[in-house]
Amino acid sequence: MDAQSILDGLNSDQRAAVLHDHQKGAQLLILAGAGSGKTSVLTKRIQYRIAMGVDPEKILALTFTAKAAAEMRERVQKLFPKAGVRLCTFHSLALFMLKQKIGSRFAYEMVGFKKPPVPQESAERDFLTKLSRLRIPSGKLNREELFADTYPASLVPKLKTLRQGVLDSGSVVFEDLIYLAISLLEKHREARDYFRAQWSEILVDEYQDINPSQYRLVKALLGSRKELFVVGDDDQAIYGFRGADIGNINRFCEDFKESSLIRLEWNYRSVPEILHLANSIFENKPLRLRKVLRAGNTRGSGGNPLYRENRRPEVWYSENPVEEMLKIVGWIKELRESYELEWKNFAILVRYNRQRLYYEAALKDAGLPIAGVELDEGETLENGVHVETVHASKGLQYAVVFYAGLAEGLTPGECQGSRAERQRQLDEERRLYYVGVTRAEAYLILLYCKQRFWKGKLRKFKKSRFLPQARPKNEELKLPLILFKIYVVVRVLFVMFEHILKLPFVYLFHKNEVDLWVDKKIQWFSNFCMDIINIDLTIEDQALLGKVDWTRPVFVMGNHNSFVDIPVVFLTIERTIGFIAKAQLGRIPFLNFWMHKIGCIFINREKGGGADLVREALAHGRVPRISVFPEGTRGKSDDLAPFKSGSFRLAIEAQATILPVVIKGSAGAWERRRDCGRKKVTSRVLEPIDVRALMQEKGELEPRRDLMNVIRERMETAL
Structure with missing residues (x-):
């Protein structure tokens, strides 16, 4: 299998993750937003490493359910x-480790077992009886934590008796396996x-769900090595009641000082209004862990017009x-007929x-089919409306929620x-709540019922603090x-001054989050x-x-009709980017x-020399991403003015990616504005051109x- 073909279809962030070099970038934490293809990235990483010659038996990949592990195995084995x-x-890994023979004895014998360990469901009643005999208050000791090493010294002698009973019988609960491993x-x-010699690379899926003991197991297996590749979403950490510790994500960069961080923010599930x-939901999160979900699906699922409508989430x-059920049933029936949806889409x-x-x-009373519910004839339906808890819905998605x-x-x-x-x-x-919101693909309705x-008993309820505020x-x-x-x-200048203070x-x-703070404020300012x-x-x-690799030089090239174009470009690419500006x-x-x-980059139009300044900046790595208006000056009309070739020559020198952006209506919103009313401005992203790839294909470029002519033709067509 060609390693390059494994990368086909990946966006730039996914590609960077799959290609990550542990020797240069050390351990890798991937913060993967909802619907961003995280499992695909992890499986493609495994496939890529195998294609690059890594022995498959040297790769260890961990997840949380046998079902998820089976699905990942199926994906990997499609190619290999x-x-x-x-x-x-984690638990099957620990059991595997304990059953291995190391030298002349089995690993389970090293930790004190008299016979091979056999997992069983926790016999809580027997355990409580044993605690009572030893005069240990039941609240002080959890059966799952029997082999933990965090108990006070006064309790350890009594624990020894309980632990020895487990080691003698071999009857363990699943968490015993982790602690003993x-x-x-x-x-x-x-x-x-x-x-450590058996596995040279370790990958972990759903990293936000691991508990402290599982984290210790991973660190103990890794040692001082750099080959750790973890994927998780701290925004979807919803299993605290099972012992999962979200702090493991927060501590990753502290525990692994040289580690790298990649964010997967392109969502291939939901329309932009749902992502907004x-x-x-997490506007007050620490900057370094914040993600901004962006809609990565340009066409919508299957071309259904419901997706193209990009409906704003509603509150009923x-x-x-x-009253609530009458609304739900009526709306399901209407949407199903109007958009040719199936029951299972709801x-x-x-x-x-x-x-x-x-x-x-x-x-059921309303006569609607329900997925997974047994019918009167004893059959179970597959194609019906899904009714489930948010916990059970994690990893799933529906057109209408x-x-x-x-x-x-x-x-x-x-x-x-x-x-x-x-x-x-x-x-x-x-x-x-975030998990529930991001299950919706095209249409989300949030329901508040005053009493139920x-x-x-009949109770009255207050509105949830999570309900979105109406946009002012x-x-x-x-x-x-x-x-x-x-x-x-005056207002704009005041805001600029306020944030300088x-x-x-x-x-x-x-101190370490200044650039992230500036990025956030630039986006906020542009919206302002x-x-x-x-x-x-x-x-x-x-x-x-x-499709743009933002780790390389990028030239955003757009038509220029207004001062308003600058914040429009910021909002369009959702990144902070420098631009070439008049010295005045x-x-x-x-x-x-x-x-x-x-x-x-400031240039003097009369003296020229702008190209030299750009070259100097690029040579020193100070401005790898800049916005350029190839017309040179603001156009006097909505038509494109003549282009200048200098910026295109620079793009070839820098082997940059050119990202064309076409803006309509900006002049009428400021320079040619005639009244104070609201104005419509449209910004359209065009297909990026990777100059380096083009040079590899065609050789020397003119x-x-x-x-210049290619991009101008595209922009004229878009206008």
Whole structure:
């Protein structure tokens, strides 16, 4: 199998992950947003390493369920049918390790077993009886944690009796296997050397779900080596009640100082409006762990018009459950007929299982088929409306999602304990809400019912704190045009100055996150500009950005009709990017500061020399990404002005990627504005051109013929 073909179809971030060099970039943490293809990246990484000559038996890949491991194994073996990669769960790995013969004895004998360990379900009643005999309060010891090494010294003698009973009988619970495998690696050098030699590369899926003992097992297997490749989404860490510790993701960069971080932010599941809501859920997260989901599907699923409509998520309010169900049933029937959807394209998601039972009964009464529910004839349906808890829906997706129970006490659920414990639970409830939101592909309806029967009585509920706030409507200023423009300029300059004052505090308290803070503020500022100038911005074909390798030089080339084009470009590519600007702009208060901060290049139009400045900047690696307007100056009309070839020559020198962007309506929103009303501006991303790849294909390129004329023709067609 050709290694290059494995990379086909990957976006630039996925590709960077699959190609990651552990020797240069050390351990790798991939923060994978919902619907970003994380499992595909992990399996392609395994395939790629095998194609590059790595012995499959030297690769260890861990996940959390036998089903997930089987699915990953099936994907890998499509290309390499006989590959002996160990793809397994943590518990099956630990059991495998304990049953290996190392030298003259089995590994399980090294940790004290008299016979091979056999996993069984926890016999909680027998265990509680034994605790009582030893006069150990039941709240002080969990059966799953029997072999943990964190107990006080006063308790250890009593634990020895319990542990010895397990070692003598071989009857273990699953978590015993993890702790004993850790003990094997940490206390027996012969075993540690044996297993580290057995696997040279370790990969972990769903990394956000591992608990502290599983984390220790991975670290013990890895040792001081760099070959650790983990994929996870801290925003989908919803198994704290099972012992999963989200802190493992937060600590990754601290534990592995030389490690690398890649974000997978292209979502291939949901329409942009749903992703806009999903992104708003974690606005207060630490900057270094924040992700921005972007819609990576330009055509929609199967071409169904429901996807192209890009509906904004709706909030439905109901007085009682009967009113709510009438709305749900009626809307399912109407959408199904109008868009030719199947019953299985609809889902009702709930927080608790008892809610699920209610909605299943209500749908059955209404005569709608329900997936997984047994029919009167004893058959089980595959093609019906799905009703399930959010936990059960993780990893699934539906065209239309009704997310029920958006009320305090339901979503979020009730939080108990100390203040810190309640906050941890609330954080997990927020992540659970995010999982529910991102199950929707085309249409999301959030349901709030004021009163319903709950736990045996009729109760009134308050609206959930998670419900999105209605987007404020900007009041259109009824001002003379000149006063409107003065008002806008003053507000914009004030905002620039305000954030200059904030920057020293970012340097002081978040020194390592300054660039991330600037990126965030540039996006916020660009949105602010759209609001204050009364612009409705539409971005088309943004998914094409996923083809751009942002680790290399990128020239964003667009037509130029207005000052407004700059924030429009920022919002279009959702990245901070420098641009070539007239030296006179450097005289504008506060604007000068930010232009230097984002890496702009100032040129004197009369003296020229702009190309030399760009070359110098690129040579020093200071501006690997710049925005260029090949017309040179702002056009006087919506038609393209003549292009200059200098920037295309530079693109060839830098072997850059050229990303064409076409902007419509920006001049009418500012320079040629005639009133204070709202204006429509459209920005469209065109197919990027990888100059380096083009040179490899064609050899030497002629700037005008091979680049300038081609891009100009594309932009004229788009206009």
